[in-house]
Amino acid sequence: VRSQASFQRLIRTSRTGYRLLRTGDLAGLGRRLIGRVHRTEARRKKVVYIDWRRDHVELSLADRQRIFDQIQVMPTQPVIALIVVNRSTNLQVCTETLNSLTAQLYPEWKAWVTGQVNRSPVKALRTAPLDPRFSFEPPPADTEVNWCIVIESGDLLHEAALFCLARAVMEVPDARLLYSDEES
Numbered sequence: 001v002r003s004q005a006s007f008q009r010l011i012r013t014s015r016t017g018y019r020l021l022r023t024g025d026l027a028g029l030g031r032r033l034i035g036r037v038h039r040t041e042a043r044r045k046k047v048v049y050i051d052w053r054r055d056h057v058e059l060s061l062a063d064r065q066r067i068f069d070q071i072q073v074m075p076t077q078p079v080i081a082l083i084v085v086n087r088s089t090n091l092q093v094c095t096e097t098l099n100s101l102t103a104q105l106y107p108e109w110k111a112w113v114t115g116q117v118n119r120s121p122v123k124a125l126r127t128a129p130l131d132p133r134f135s136f137e138p139p140p141a142d143t144e145v146n147w148c149i150v151i152e153s154g155d156l157l158h159e160a161a162l163f164c165l166a167r168a169v170m171e172v173p174d175a176r177l178l179y180s181d182e183e184s
Helices: 002-023 026-043 049-056 061-072 091-102 120-127 161-171
Strands: 080-086 109-115 147-152
Touching: 002 026, 061 161, 080 091, 080 161, 091 109, 147 161
Parallel strands: 080 109, 080 147
Antiparallel strands: none
16 A cells, blocks of 8 residues: 555656646756655654664674574584785784684684784784684695685674575585675
8 A cells, every 4th residue: 555655656746747847847846856855855764873783783692592503403514714814914903803703603614814924913913812713824735624715804704704604505505606795
């Protein structure tokens, strides 16, 4: 019913606009267009980013539990290799990326940090107690992984990112390439 009323309103507005344009009443057409824009803006619900993020991005305890339950029943858990390309000498940037990896709900991953490894800030990371899944050396030739992801130092992964990848792999077992984009 609501969409039908919206459709009828669109037809009426289009007819009025056409009539004003055909008769040359451009001032009248302009007034109506400005009025329409103002009415549309007044009806538009203001989006509060914090509320939107809470409702659509952040996970509740129940969401996390559902993810853990789904991981437990996966017939196989693909191992995901993350190549973290570090172009920054800023220790905080690299640390935030690595923290976003350790916060992953999906446990089957390994990460190799490459790039500016000779710079002193990254050397400091090498000596810090880190998750054993991190390495600052090139991966051994016999490393067994199912999927490889390249991320930049400074990228922050959502806590369910690797789970979503693993689930997609399980849903499409013949896939050879999966694409994901970043939120800027």
